[in-house]
Amino acid sequence: MTWETVIGLEVHVQLATRSKLFCDCSTVFGDDPNANVCPVCLGLPGALPVTNREAVRLGVRAALALGFAVHRTSLFARKNYFYPDLPKGYQISQFDQPLASRGALEIESADRGDVSIGLTRLHLEEDAGKSLHDRFPDQTALDFNRSGIPLAEIVSDPDLRSPAEARAYLTTLKQILQYLDVSDCSMEEGRLRVDANLSVRSEGQEALGVKQEIKNMNSFATVERSLDYLRLSQIQTLEDGATVEPNTFSAATGTLRVMRTKEASHDYRYFPEPDLPPLEIGRDWLDEERNSLPELPRALCARLGEQYGVPSYDAGVLASTRALADYFEQLAGAGVDGRTAAHWVMGSVLQDANENKGVLRVAPTRLAALIHMVGNRQVSLQTAKRLFPELAVTDEAPETLAARLEVIQIDDEDQLSEWVRTVIETHPDELSRFREGESKLMDFFMGRVMKTSRGKADPKRVQQMLLEELGR
Helix, strand or coil: CCEEEEEEEEEEEECCCCECCCCCCECCCCCCCCCCCCHHHHCCCCCCCCCCHHHHHHHHHHHHHCCCEECCEECCEEEECCCCCCCCCEEEECCCCCCEEEEEEEEEECCCEEEEEEEEEEEEEECCCEEEEEEECCEEEEECCCCCCEEEEEEECCCECCHHHHHHHHHHHHHHHHHCCCCCCCCCCCCEEEEEEEEEEECCCCCCCCCEEEEEECCHHHHHHHHHHHHHHHHHHHHCCCCCCCEEEECCCCCCEEEEECCCHHHHCCEECCCCCCEECCHHHHHHHHHCCCCCHHHHHHHHHHHHCCCHHHHHHHCCCHHHHHHHHHHHHCCCCHHHHHHHHHHHHHHHHHCCCCCCCCCHHHHHHHHHHHHCCCCCHHHHHHHHHHHCCCCCCHHHHHHHCCCCCECCHHHHHHHHHHHHHCCHHHHHHHHCCCCCHHHHHHHHHHHHCCCCECHHHHHHHHHHHHCC
């Protein structure tokens, strides 16, 4: 029997605010345990929550970019459950009247090409605290710094058909959220976490199978690996004639572990949050946010290819982050050919950034001046690439730096001719072998001339002279 996989994802994204969703406590990561808490996020008697306007703005921004219908009125609700790291005994979330509903995300599937994945809802909620099981022997420690951290939960329709598609969806979603400055999506710091639902059904069947859930995955590799394991497990169970149980699993240890039977919404006893009024969003404010959205990755990638003539793969790399795309366009705007600019950005610029915590250290205008020196044959391409990281640690203009390091290219005919003849005269054996047909020795002579000139000779002119002299 042929089986079809059906996957839906719930992504919890920490919004990039300085304070929590309903209080002024800091959202800084890595502070001492329980340093960033107050009566509101601890749920002490008499403490009243106040909604963080910036968190709402970022949620709206994400919703608009993902094609959601943003509701002018939404409600907060209490999601009731008992767990030690939930100090109030409930989580303030949104249930039947969320911030936004019915969006879509376009992804590229290796199996199905371009696919539109439906998005069910985007709602705001506060995070819970954190249980730490490795601090004290046989005890669990509680850190409430994350309690009240603002989250946007983005829920997809069950439109994904493979673990690989789930990973592509997450990669695309993360890129958009970073473009919007909604979140930095640092999975290492818990700012993007994934829950997944998976079921299998026989191909052609319309009814969904029994779904199982995997909670709190913090890497895309873990998501793909865990879903693949669960898919194979369900298929094996069904082919053995057994029944799939609606369990919830944890992937925290790198392997799937049954936590409990999957809950339904009625298990949480949702009811409207009595301490918060309805969340009202003005039309003018909504229009202002819509008009301020940046060009998103998919559209930007297409424009870079069309406007600058770069191949689609290169355009995808250049559009991978807003910072990199802006750098490329500033470089091209400084008079550098699009393909040449792409070559430099994807080469020296990215290599230097990867070695320096992602920082683009050399201003595009300074790199443009260096590239123009190559075009004017003042320095060779190889020399320019050696000079590039030096520009990051000096304020000198590229021309001044090249002069100080004595790497300005020499094109004086007499000097070049002297270097070429000296090299040929001091290597008579290689000269004889070249003239007997060992053409690869051209590289040998080129290298010797460049070494003799300490890299200052114009390589193109040297090659021309060598061909003239060696051919005699």
